[in-house]
Amino acid sequence: MAAEVEGAAHKPHTSTFTGNGLQYNYDAELAAVLPFNVKIPFDNVAEARRVEAEGMAEQLRARAELPKDPNVLVQDHVLPAAAGSADLPIRIYTPARRTTSLGALVFFHGGGYVLGTLDNEELRCVHYAARVNCVVVSPDYRLAPEHPFPAAFDDCYRTLCWLTGEGAHLGVDVGRIAVGGISSGGGLAASVAQRARDEHGPDLALQLLLYPTLDSRLRTVSNARFTDTPLWDAHSNRAMWEYYLAESDYPAWYAAPALAESFEGLAPAMLAVAELDPLRDEALEYALALLKANVSVEMHLYAGTYHAFDYIAPFAQISQRALADQVNSLTKALRS
């Protein structure tokens, strides 16, 4: 039996693991990290950011001890303020040795539209760049609640447009571009794919949607059931939409892509879905909506997993499998 973690009372947000972990049939390796999982108090943005920043600082100290992947160049860049938008920092990952022009992926980090920086998904982006042999561009999009919809959505679409315009200078074949993201980043990728279709933007090779936030209606069985799952639960899900949603001139489905009136003509999709995640059913429904609209879908549902498991426990076999699925899918989509 797992022991409750004593002595953490004076640090109220450093521990979430108080149950015995047996209420769900977790994958064993994913269960093993739960006693070390830091609970993000999503109902308190300032505290949530403090806790996440603390953890990330420790993580960056750990990364600094590791050798950098010599096969990938990592550069920071800023898209200067334009009409109605602020400076937009971006991070560009480029394979160090390349002979021809490459495909590219625009990748959006997660964090419920409220948290997260370019550092969150740096390891994943480096992995993609090295294994897929593609350029990866990731924007430090603006966060809610200070900047609700459509700030992040605009920043993400802007990054895609910038890459389409400037890609040739980076050695990118702008005919081979994918969008992708994890969690809220996955929701942003799905919205960006819709807008690219609607505005006759770039013809996307793939939308890579990892455990995406897609539906603000909160009416699925998985959302009702998973009220105490690690990393993401129905409570954080509800709080997220309250932070993010706002009136705008855009159609509502650009904020919550499941609300779209039509799924016709969208980019082919790769969906990764975690079984024990309130977001599970909206991803399955989205996949079905795409298929019904004749959009090609590759979907993986990983049994025994919780939200963003490959982010929190990349060493686990099932995470390695999920990451390999992502690399395979991107490789196939971005092939010349």
Place this chain on the structure above:
Amino acid sequence: MHGLLLRLSGIDAEAEAAVRVIAAFDQLVAHRADTGALVRAAAGLAECTAGIHDPLRGVFLSVSSDGRSVPSRVIPATSTLAKVDDGSGAEVWLDRVGGPGPLDAIVAERMAAAAAIILDRIFGSASYAIDPGALELLLSEQVSDVDRARCARLLGFSEARTIRAVAFLCVGPQRDVITRSLESLTSQIRASGDIMQLAKIGDLFAAITTADQIPPELPAQIRAGVGQKVDPLKAPASWAGARTALRFTVNLPGLKRPPLQSVEDLGPLIALANHPIDELRAMDDVQAINNVAANDPSGEHIHTLDAFCRAGSLRRTAAELYLHHTSVAARIAHISSALGYAVDTPDGAFRARIALTLWQLSQDLD
């Protein structure tokens, strides 16, 4: 790992870290981890290389902190090791660049405790870690050297190390108790770093071990014959020797023999065991001993004869049996007349001793 997980090295209070470590390995066991999951989780949480080695079950796995297998087949000398406490000789380790961290010992210890449960769950009890069929094949004369070599490897035996076969016979009613005591003997031998594999073959328990000696204090109701030391590929010869030696441990009324007999200690007596049992039973001298025994349910005449043959004189026999030497002389005279030859001469004593041994060898094992 990343910002949503506490780093083990980043937890200030050792007690708090220990509680989390214990909980993590409890989770692995509760969620039915296999050995790969155990080692990956240890490596991931400890942020260093972790490994497990179980020579008996043929498990060797080493992974780095990113969960990927390390091809090396050696346990680095700088590792923090912990023994898996199931008598299997298995061990787990953490290996950290720059030397052990302050919590490595407790991580390795909890990992070893989880490993004992996981190995047992996957492979079965340490005493029966392997398919008994593999042991039977290794002991069989009917298989090719190639197959025998494969079985030997499967069972953890290498050509570099000689082995002995041991034949165990359980006598008496409580066989399940005896089976457990054999398992504990196996664990005892493994704990000293030797390999021992045990399987039931017919009425016997067969063991192959790298141990040079079997502890002579066998559990009650167990008798054992120990085969000669051989290369693993010659296991059938050692097994034949073990079964032969086992026949010399048979006890009969008045004839007590030690429960453990090594074939190598039998010397030329081994030749006596080469005769078919039917031929032994048909021999006049064996039948004569049989007749004496049939009229001697307490075994006192057989016991006197055996003692006399070994001691070589009435006086020494009397001292051994706490009898007056005239009483011994009377019994020997009686036995001599029953056998049809004078036992109290050197040749007669020798003949009677051979006859007693052949009589013992003519018995069923239990």
